[in-house]
Amino acid sequence: MKSVFYSRFFILLPWVLIVIIMIDVDTKRSSVRNTAQFYLSRLGNAQRHERPALPVKNRTALPVIYAITPTYSRAVQKAELTRLSNTFRQVPQFHWIVVEDSSPRTELVSRFLARCGVPYTHLNIFTPRRFKRTGMPRATEQRNNALSWLRQHRSLKDAGVVFFADDDNTYSLELFEEMRSTRRVAVWPVGLVGGRRYERPLVEKGKVVGWYTGWRADRPFAIDMAGFAVNLRVILSNPRAQFKRRGAKPGMQESDFLKQITKVEDLEPKANNCTKVLVWHTRTEKVNLGNEPKHHQDTVHIEV
């Protein structure tokens, strides 16, 4: 009698254990569930093919954020890209479009992207020398190149939001959750820009009615590149909208672009009616290389 009891106990105990493990894992521990499923599917009958390790249903329902980052070769480039990737890595459903001002693509950026842990597309287009003068808008060709890529590789079926993420700004994670619900064009404040602590769209009854700015308040859209996002559908259904090189005046890049795709009264204010700073227009100091030896003196070559 006793031995029957023990044998039943030892038959049932492990099964109970396995069932508890399977039931009790909540969504936060989805990797656990996937691992369990993986082991069961190796042994079991129902599921023959292996499941992917991480992304699950809820995630793919979110629109993808396409962050367009123009970048160019300089001493701080890898450092900037490193801290940017440290932020972007934590944003779900994120696609990083990095566009180098270079021909061909550099090995440094290629190697970096391959190891950065962020889903990415690596593009490049060289800015002609005649456009590289002070007062001329920067990164025009790179941003347009990224827009072309989106128009070629994405369709109206793809849910997405497009954002221009320069490589030296500072981004809070909250910013990406705010912009993700962009239906056409969304706007929000930007810190440390225009010679002020912040600039922001002025909002009344949920509509943008003007701009708090320290500089050229007469601009149709007195906003920095880091201050808006555009739904992918808007980019695709305005196939000729792009950043202008010819006739562009200083500080008018954003306005020239936005007036091709929206009107001020249609803008969607984010970040609590444009009262929270979630992105900062930080600038990194140019590096002093005054003590760099003219000829290579170290015994090894080291990438910085």
Add this chain to the structure above:
Amino acid sequence: MKSVFYSRFFILLPWVLIVIIMIDVDTKRSSVRNTAQFYLSRLGNAQRHERPALPVKNRTALPVIYAITPTYSRAVQKAELTRLSNTFRQVPQFHWIVVEDSSPRTELVSRFLARCGVPYTHLNIFTPRRFKRTGMPRATEQRNNALSWLRQHRSLKDAGVVFFADDDNTYSLELFEEMRSTRRVAVWPVGLVGGRRYERPLVEKGKVVGWYTGWRADRPFAIDMAGFAVNLRVILSNPRAQFKRRGAKPGMQESDFLKQITKVEDLEPKANNCTKVLVWHTRTEKVNLGNEPKHHQDTVHIEV
């Protein structure tokens, strides 16, 4: 005979399953193993108390990295702390000791830390005005304050590594995995410092034998604050070791501190024998606030 075979099979199968799950999870899936341990401990006899949901054995076996960050009030402060926390949030077993140069602690930093998602301790100590002159070492009081806190709140039983993480540098995640195995004092290269692309300890046969530096190569430890880490035991068993204010010469802070606790020949080279740059001495530009209105003109108060 057949029934005996089946009963044995059904007794053994689930145990085999569980054993496979337990063995086959590698270190990367430590959360899986932890969950399994959690369920076993709930059912088992040996361990009566429940384990915390996530960080378990493997994690707590890692030494804690104590990053000491002096910070002071300025336009870019919140931006800097934001991108720093975006990096630190991804480092397991991490404790951020933030020391404000302020009396009392500011609301901005308090609010920020409470929401940043990184385990932290918030300290403050005001630097007397007479020490705030050019050429004088900076953040001395703040770093010493953090060392005192460690000596008061941690004991030789606690496994830890102490690192001085200024708030404007750039850190790769790899750096923290390198420094975690520090037994006494570990060193590695730093990018964009000393007027060069990088500085580094020169290593021969696993020992530091000199310094590749563009500036004052005669320093006993020609290394930047971001270029070394110290085991917590060393900090605790040298209770008088600290950064010096009196008699400190420019650029000698690191050497003055390190010579109290170690010798050059005892340094542990990290980052592939000091040939990889995993931290960059980036500097953020001072913000131009030239267009900031003298009197508050916006309708709301916005923290930047």
